Amino acid sequence: ALQHRLWPDIDRLVKQQVAMSRMGIGDCGTGWQLFAEDGEMKMYRREEEIDGMVVDPLKAVHIVKGITGHEVCHYFFNPKYRYDWETTLEHMTVLENISDDTLVFLQTHKRIWPASQRDVVFWSHIRKLPNDQDRDGPDIWTVVNNSTESPEHPANVGKCVRIYLTVCLLCQTRVHPPKDGAPITRDDVSCKITYCSVVNPGGWAPASVLRAVYKREYPKFLKRFTAYVINQTKNKPLMF
């Protein structure tokens, strides 16, 4: 396929992020603390600061019945759904349509008092991966979002502080075939979701405020997003 300017970065980061996501919490070494739990959803964070700024890596694992990894990644990647589920989003623009699986976004997020408002420019890439652990299992789907530069939107010139993030959503579909060989329905599928993110707030914000925001917003985001996908897909044919 014709390579575009971001392809080498994207390919390297996707492979790295997928490898990291597939590692369980255990073998990521210690340091991960469980900070939120709700049914099948478990959220972990590591407390890390860079230059006094909170950049706590986050790793969430969730198992959701009735949806597939392709569907989760489709509704996460596609800009036309984002305002429906991304509650802290104030404005979103697609700066570039690099290819049908790679977009560049500019987003401004609602201001979180007393921090100043944030914006972010990132490429977003969706990819299907062969399931090399279970050959005849369904494919794995992933979306990786990673900050990038935009000459037309230089950092920190307007009212917003530019943040820097790397996000990886990795989805493994599980099919529990019905005994009597009946066709597979939504009752026979579930999706194991791993969501990893590192958000550098880009400029000073009180650690206590940021940690409170992360503790409140991340569980809300994953619950709201997965409920959205369930609702959007319930009367539609399965997308594998």
Ligand SMILES: O=S(=O)(CCO)c1ccc(-c2ccc(C3CCCC3)c([C@@H]3C[C@@H]3c3ccccn3)c2)cc1
């Ligand atoms: O997964 S994505 O790529 C989905 C596309 O939208 C993504 C997720 C999260 C963010 C994000 C951007 C800014 C901020 C803060 C940092 C300082 C002040 C604003 C936050 C804080 C963590 C809280 C937050 C957590 C979850 C969801 C939304 N908000 C998160 C951006 C993109």
